[in-house]
Amino acid sequence: MLKALIFDVDGTLAETEELHRRAFNETFEKAGLGWHWSQTDYHRLLKTTGGKERIARYMEEIDLPLGQVDIAALHRDKTARYTALMAEGGLDLRPGVRDLLTRARRAGMTLAIATTTSRPNVDALFAATLGVTPDSIFAAVACGDQVPAKKPAPDVYQLALRRLGLSADQCLAFEDSRNGLMSARAAGIECLVTPSIYTADESFPEAWKVLPDLSDLSAIPVLSKLAA
Ligand code: XBP
Numbered sequence: 537m538l539k540a541l542i543f544d545v546d547g548t549l550a551e552t553e554e555l556h557r558r559a560f561n562e563t564f565e566k567a568g569l570g571w572h573w574s575q576t577d578y579h580r581l582l583k584t585t586g587g588k589e590r591i592a593r594y595m596e597e598i599d600l601p602l603g604q605v606d607i608a609a610l611h612r613d614k615t616a617r618y619t620a621l622m623a624e625g626g627l628d629l630r631p632g633v634r635d636l637l638t639r640a641r642r643a644g645m646t647l648a649i650a651t652t653t654s655r656p657n658v659d660a661l662f663a664a665t666l667g668v669t670p671d672s673i674f675a676a677v678a679c680g681d682q683v684p685a686k687k688p689a690p691d692v693y694q695l696a697l698r699r700l701g702l703s704a705d706q707c708l709a710f711e712d713s714r715n716g717l718m719s720a721r722a723a724g725i726e727c728l729v730t731p732s733i734y735t736a737d738e739s740f741p742e743a744w745k746v747l748p749d750l751s752d753l754s755a756i757p758v759l760s761k762l763a764a
Pocket residue numbers: 544545546547553556584585586587588615650651652653654657680687713716
């Protein structure tokens with residue numbers, strides 16, 4: 537019996553990665569690092585989940601010893617820049633997301649988040665798009681820095697299940713990326729994938745369903761009653 541919907545954030549709830557890329561680049565510029573991530577760079581680097589891990593991966597690519605840069609401090613600056621950019625507005629939730637959240641709650645379903653991104657970024661997204669805190673919608677908000685291993689490891693979905701007090705077969709996950717799909721499946725959770733701009737070229741054979749977006753719930757039997 538489906539009791540909870542667990543949502544990824546970046547790329548699933550909203551197309552946020554171009555804003556993340558801008559925040560990374562503006563932070564690198566301010567730090568005088570001379571780094572710039574193009575869309576091609578970012579498409580490659582996004583395979584590494586987590587902003588701090590992504591910076592470390594990039595430093596490996598350019599043969600820069602990890603000790604040369606305070607990655608944690610650089611990432612704190614990036615998060616501050618990202619939340620400021622998000623607060624300027626202009627980014628909305630992906631098609632069908634707002635309606636699905638409303639209908640699911642009205643039908644008494646439990647909602648949760650399982651994301652690699654940092655909690656301030658989740659707060660900023662919901663403040664900018666719905667004018668609420670995530671805690672007013674989601675019974676659990678599990679974020680990347682709260683678990684030992686990021687996606688595709690199952691940790692963040694397992695944390696969400698623990699906080700919800702539910703088993704994997706009572707939940708459905710929503711993701712945009714292969715890393716996210718693998719994480720949900722490793723936690724035993726069926727996963728609906730809506731590919732995003734940076735994951736349109738990925739494959740999702742393990743997905744329960746793949747849809748272009750969440751605007752047509754009639755295609756999803758277990759959710760179509762919500763569409764009624
Ligand atoms: C996507 C990620 C995150 C974001 C950047 O998270 O891998 O690292 O790209 O956010 P999701 P941070 O699981 O929501 O798709 O810099 O805060 O990591």
